[in-house]
Amino acid sequence: MHRIDLESELSRWPTTGRFLAGRLRHAMTEEERDIIEDSIHEVATIEKPTRILEHGAVYHRSTMLIEGFVVRTIDGPENRHAVSFHVPGDFVDLHCFALKRLDHNIDTIGPAKVGYVSHQRLRKIMEERPQLARLLWYSTLLDAAMHREWVMKLEQLTTARRIAHIFAEIWHRLQMVGLAQENGFDTPLTQSELGEMCGATTIHVNRALRELREEGIAEFVRGRVEFSDRKRLEAFGLFEPDYLYGEGTNYLREGYSQERALSA
Numbered sequence: 001m002h003r004i005d006l007e008s009e010l011s012r013w014p015t016t017g018r019f020l021a022g023r024l025r026h027a028m029t030e031e032e033r034d035i036i037e038d039s040i041h042e043v044a045t046i047e048k049p050t051r052i053l054e055h056g057a058v059y060h061r062s063t064m065l066i067e068g069f070v071v072r073t074i075d076g077p078e079n080r081h082a083v084s085f086h087v088p089g090d091f092v093d094l095h096c097f098a099l100k101r102l103d104h105n106i107d108t109i110g111p112a113k114v115g116y117v118s119h120q121r122l123r124k125i126m127e128e129r130p131q132l133a134r135l136l137w138y139s140t141l142l143d144a145a146m147h148r149e150w151v152m153k154l155e156q157l158t159t160a161r162r163i164a165h166i167f168a169e170i171w172h173r174l175q176m177v178g179l180a181q182e183n184g185f186d187t188p189l190t191q192s193e194l195g196e197m198c199g200a201t202t203i204h205v206n207r208a209l210r211e212l213r214e215e216g217i218a219e220f221v222r223g224r225v226e227f228s229d230r231k232r233l234e235a236f237g238l239f240e241p242d243y244l245y246g247e248g249t250n251y252l253r254e255g256y257s258q259e260r261a262l263s264a
Helices: 006-012 030-039 095-099 119-128 130-156 159-176 191-198 202-214 230-236 255-263
Strands: 042-046 051-053 061-067 070-075 080-086 105-108 112-118 184-186 219-221 224-226
Touching: 030 119, 030 130, 061 095, 061 119, 070 191, 080 130, 080 191, 095 119, 112 119, 119 130, 130 159, 159 184, 159 191, 159 202, 159 224, 159 230, 191 202, 202 219
Parallel strands: none
Antiparallel strands: 042 112, 051 105, 061 112, 070 080, 070 105, 184 224, 219 224
């Protein structure tokens, strides 16, 4: 796998240095990285859980997550349902560029920093930078791959195993962008939000977390997830990282770079 120096990336591109890190960032030219960085026309700091995009509203900009966590949610008759989450470096709503209105919401779950890119700017990139446009498209396809995995695991797994799968995915995605530790990660997630992610009540989530703790698989307490054996966590949650396109059989290796060389 290609490795990039994230410290250097963030020094030069402080708001977008994590975009596609651990995936295809190595395939971006420096000029393309400059274009993405310069596309951020506004940065906003959000101090508390906030709905930053709402189902049905019209938007003329898209959002990159710079710091913090956000979840993609759908409001049911009684409860909110979280259908995916995002980590720093994710373009959380490029869908808005094509759709204008979303069929879901985007909510922060703690302090966050986001950057905004106008759709006019994205249109210019699409017209003038087809290779960069392809990378933006690729980033939205990752969302679809992760959503499919969640749908399958929600059907297959018990609550404890669903939570283990979520923890394993979060760790891998944070590791890609340089924000995971070997034995865990920090997160503003609550038991209630875990329940929204895995379709379970808070009572069932509490029992599931107790099972994970008593079995020595993982512990979730005061904004931190810790585990002593990541492979055991992944096995319990039936987690395979291929769908994240950061490693395994789906990692693109040299394919993208070779194709862009042929099209140059």
